[in-house]
Amino acid sequence: MPWAARVPVRTGRAMRATLRRSLVVDLGLAMACIGLGLFSLTLGTMPVSLADIARALAGEATGPVQLVVLEWRLPRILAALAAGAALGMAGALFQTLLRNPLGSPDVIGFDAGAFSGAILAMLTGAAAGGVALASFAGGLAAGLLVYAAAGGGHVERNRLILIGIAVGAGFTALNDWLIFTAPLDSALIAASWKQGALAGIDRGRLAIGAAILLALLPLGLACRRMMDALALGDDKAMSLGEPPGVARLCLGLVGLSLTATATLIAGPVGFVALIAPHAARRLARSAGLPLSTSALFGALFLLGSDCVARLLFAPRSLPVGAVTACLGGLYFVLLLRSRMRRGADS
């Protein structure tokens, strides 16, 4: 199961084949993201024709079409794509770092920390920007707390995961308590935010988030070398000129910042960071976790989930966090079936 531990040494030709395959998969996923993005511009309570959308994108639409397509749907779609990509990449980074297919940032407590920050901001009456920043800070704080409680980078992975789970449980208790005692309206808003904040996205928040991501995503892709080195084991990594402690710290910080930015944009949506790397690895059939594929799949997954959330019971919308949780559960069931067919390979 700890796939990163068994990166095989590949011959040149096999490596080229893998590379070609992952390029094809990435291209396909990118097309799918664009396609679904454009298609979902047409989805919603108000019917808008493709021609109208083309006009709106060309900046020629006015009135309700301009409002719905450019002001409401487009920012939401872009936000889902951006946050999904950030989460997908963060999941791949953390799962590599922790050498565990379930070691994603939402499982080890960062989401709970982000939620604590957001609730506290909401209860003190902060505006949307303040809530987003507080959630960013809360996620970072939880991550640093895990890092500090683990005594810096020198702790062994499984302990780090456990400490993450414990810190997450502590923050969750705090969150439950805050929601439990808050006035009804504040509690309702906080609980809704926990399940996804895509509905309330505005251009300003999206712009801030996108700007941070533009810096972080290339940085994440640049971690590729460190990931591969780490996957070979600490000694090997050292001999490749990548001190494992430094590499881990870098991966962790980039992953944490990606998670916090995704939360800033879309709220603490669960399961994207968990599922995307699995799916990406299966699609790309690569040995390690492909970062770009994972990011693209994350984007597609979150956008698809958001479409389901908006449309399944239209005009009512579901919380997107509930949809990702259900789809994530479904994915686990499928994973299990294929595993049972192949026989247990734990």
Add this chain to the structure above:
Amino acid sequence: MGGRAKLSRRTFATGAAALFSAPAALAAPATRQVETSLGRLDIPAAPQRVVAIDSRIGLEQALAFDLPLVGYSHSRARPWVPVPADVPFLAAPPNLEQILMLAPDLILCPDSAPNSDWWPLARLPAIAPALPSNHRISWQENLTRLGGWLGREEVAVRIIAAHAEMIAAIRTRHRRAVERTLVAAVHYDAIKRRLLVRSAGTRYGLVMPAQVLAELGGREVGADRLGPNGEVTLDSFGDVLGAVDGILLIDFGDGGPQALAREPLWQRLPAVKAGRVETVAGNCTFGSLYTARYLARAWDALFARLSA
């Protein structure tokens, strides 16, 4: 599926027709400029299509001013709120596109959380001018403010005066009871087994039973003995409600009163022993004039029991 598509196309046709006729309506000089917490707004002098985001306050206000409603959200209208049968209950939390397609020319929305899914006041002006209500001021103040914006102060004045008259009549009828007795309005949470007192000001908000009791000049248990949301646990029933002469028991239809009847610590409260409990059906925690009227009758019935 085909039927649904056809239906939505028809709805769209109606909505679109209204949308495209909107500029014509705007061209007419029939707008008013008003000043709200959101800044200066132009609202139609005679709104034709009004959406109320919150069923508990905007809906009641719109009905009070006889505004032509095209939909409302949050939760289903209470039975004592006279909503015309053809006014639909919209998606909750509100769906902006659905509201846009109704082509409203005025929206009423609480300002509790302008960026939230549930009360998206900040995003509504893109659809139509939005007038805020506020949960921290009394229902009369909210009504007066709205009346001022709509240029119909006299309606608000009349409604508030009629209500005050009703309150005064209750006071005269039961003067002794109102002045001498201590009362409480409570809701029972049967799962956590605690009472939530709704006749006192707590962090929960400015609740209607407390507002109407204050209008009557009645005496209620102090908020200092309650939890932050007005909670009273079973073991302090006696301490908090022992001195209370009459209780208004709010029945949410969730089996609360039936469960309460099985609690010996409730049974031994003097007010309960003496049969001075009046049950009022429905969630009347928040609202405006109709809920106030409904609660005034409920308090009236309780004070009648206390006078007897």
Add this chain to the structure above:
Amino acid sequence: MTGRLSNALIASLLFIGAMLASLLAGAKLLPPSSLLDLLLGDDGEAALILWQLRLPRLALGLVVGAALGAAGATIQAATRNPLGDPGLLGINAGASLAVIIGSGLFALGPTANAWLASGGASLAALAVHAVAGAPRGPSAPIKLTLAGVAVTAFCLGVGQAIALADPERFDVVRNWRVGALSGDGLALLPAIAPPLLAGAMLAAVLAPRLNLLALGEDRAAALGLSVGWTQAGCLLAVVLLAGAAVAAAGPIAFVGLAAPHMARRFGGADQRIVLPSAALIGAVLVTAADTLGRVVAPPAELPVGIVTALIGAPVLVALARAQRSEA
């Protein structure tokens, strides 16, 4: 031997202390001096509080705590997972989702909920083991725990979606997400008794076999133990116990984790001793946490599930730091 004896003495003193505190403390404090009078018969309000509230609540706390402690001890031994806990393994969340569906959507009563919670707990337990892929070896505990957290996230997400569909339902359901002992013990105890007793008996019957299992699965099998059946039986016992506990009190985390560790520290590794002592310690922990939650911020109550989590999280951090490395 004297060490054992003094441990037992300390434990029983703590036990009695926690019970007394639980009877007297709360939004309304009962004076300690009056306890005997109240117990012997007095029909005032204080006696009613004692008989109708505090004693049933104490009994509920003891039973729920014992069930969680026994469930934790059984699952830790059966899967040889020192991190076994019905909360960490998603079992509590599965049961709690079942209860939200049962009472929130179908308005079911406590008896139906007890069985429904056991059903939800079993599904969650199966899901956790399936997701983790029945792992073996030294990193199995981490895999199971992570799978548990993922299943918990799923259950909470779905539960929250049900709650958020209606703002008025949300006002009520937001209170169920955290475990509390404020329910009516007199009605709940008979309702949860059947699954609870079945689970407890099963756990007790299987305890001696778990000592064999502790030698390692291969050696246990060589000694004639059917490992698969034993583990399946233990899992059944755990879901019955944890399901009953959740149906009565909602999800309470960390008690099932901490109680067996403390039991082993006091009394060694023999499962025949660990099981009852973990149950006893669990009972004390839940009672003490509940009492604490009632006295910290009167007149409001801090639910026991929040108290155990706020105390348990640092304990788990400490446990993780102290645990022997297992790559």
